Amino acid sequence: MPPDPFPGDPPEIRAAGVSKSFPGGVVALAPLDLTIAAGRTTALVGPSGCGKSTLLRLIAGLEVPSAGRITIGGVDPAVMRRDGAIAVAFQDPALLPWRTVRGNIALACKLARRPIDPARIERLIALVGLDGFGDTRPAALSGGMRQRAAIVRAMITEPRVLLLDEPFGAVDELTRRQLALDLPQLWQPRGTTTLLVTHSVDEAVLLADRVLVLSPRPARIVADIPVALPWPRPAETTTAPRFHAIADRVSAALAQGMARVAR
Numbered sequence: 707m708p709p710d711p712f713p714g715d716p717p718e719i720r721a722a723g724v725s726k727s728f729p730g731g732v733v734a735l736a737p738l739d740l741t742i743a744a745g746r747t748t749a750l751v752g753p754s755g756c757g758k759s760t761l762l763r764l765i766a767g768l769e770v771p772s773a774g775r776i777t778i779g780g781v782d783p784a785v786m787r788r789d790g791a792i793a794v795a796f797q798d799p800a801l802l803p804w805r806t807v808r809g810n811i812a813l814a815c816k817l818a819r820r821p822i823d824p825a826r827i828e829r830l831i832a833l834v835g836l837d838g839f840g841d842t843r844p845a846a847l848s849g850g851m852r853q854r855a856a857i858v859r860a861m862i863t864e865p866r867v868l869l870l871d872e873p874f875g876a877v878d879e880l881t882r883r884q885l886a887l888d889l890p891q892l893w894q895p896r897g898t899t900t901l902l903v904t905h906s907v908d909e910a911v912l913l914a915d916r917v918l919v920l921s922p923r924p925a926r927i928v929a930d931i932p933v934a935l936p937w938p939r940p941a942e943t944t945t946a947p948r949f950h951a952i953a954d955r956v957s958a959a960l961a962q963g964m965a966r967v968a969r
């Protein structure tokens with residue numbers, strides 16, 4: 707295994723004055739300052755089209771800001787990604803159609819120059835409920851199954867930074883709930899710096915240590931809500947009064963952000 711290019715503590719993500727405009731004049735992000743805590747999970751919630759995916763793509767080094775700068779552990783995101791330190795699972799799973807589920811996952815290891823551990827691949831495939839589909843090609847999977855394969859592909863390399871954009875969007879409600887309970891076991895104890903975009907308030911509170919609520923486009927941070935619930939978080943977490951109190955705060959902040967724009 708090659709030496710970790712970024713040894714030491716998990717990296718912190720910083721955005722300073724970051725904005726993004728697209729040709730045609732769409733301002734997806736107005737200048738935004740943001741610090742994402744190292745080794746923790748931060749959830750981004752906000753109305754559709756406010757710029758969440760754009761922000762994630764900038765942090766992933768897949769887009770370049772129109773102004774401002776993003777650094778991850780002081781390093782440019784594109785450099786981190788090139789060295790396999792960032793993994794992403796986006797709404798569109800983008801699996802290679804000619805490779806099987808197992809082949810897609812193994813390729814991620816190869817590209818990140820990590821060893822291929824067949825037993826770990828099988829464990830993760832089973833964890834996301836894809837047991838028996840390792841030899842299947844993406845075209846023969848449902849949208850939700852493809853998303854689950856993409857989550858395994860993102861996590862198999864044990865990245866320093868994990869970026870998840872609505873990773874359970876096409877998954878049925880029951881599986882989604884199970885994934886939200888199971889998957890943090892993979893990144894939370896390792897101290898992976900994780901950023902999750904979700905439309906589900908409950909999912910944000912269950913998975914994150916902190917929830918950032920964004921306003922409609924161009925996004926501003928309208929609330930920064932800590933989630934002081936202990937890890938690990940079993941299913942009973944979602945029935946605790948504390949969980950509901952935090953979820954209510956997030957929902958209220960979302961509504962407030964919308965109302966401010968409507969006025």
Ligand SMILES: Nc1ncnc2c1ncn2[C@@H]1O[C@H](COP(=O)(O)OP(=O)(O)OP(=O)(O)O)[C@@H](O)[C@H]1O
Nearest residue numbers: 728729732733734753754755756757758759760761
């Ligand atoms: N490549 C692009 N070219 C032009 N406009 C874009 C591009 N990508 C995003 N946009 C625009 O930027 C804005 C923010 O889009 P983005 O996908 O970041 O929002 P979002 O908050 O992730 O939305 P959703 O929750 O619906 O996925 C939208 O108005 C979108 O149309």
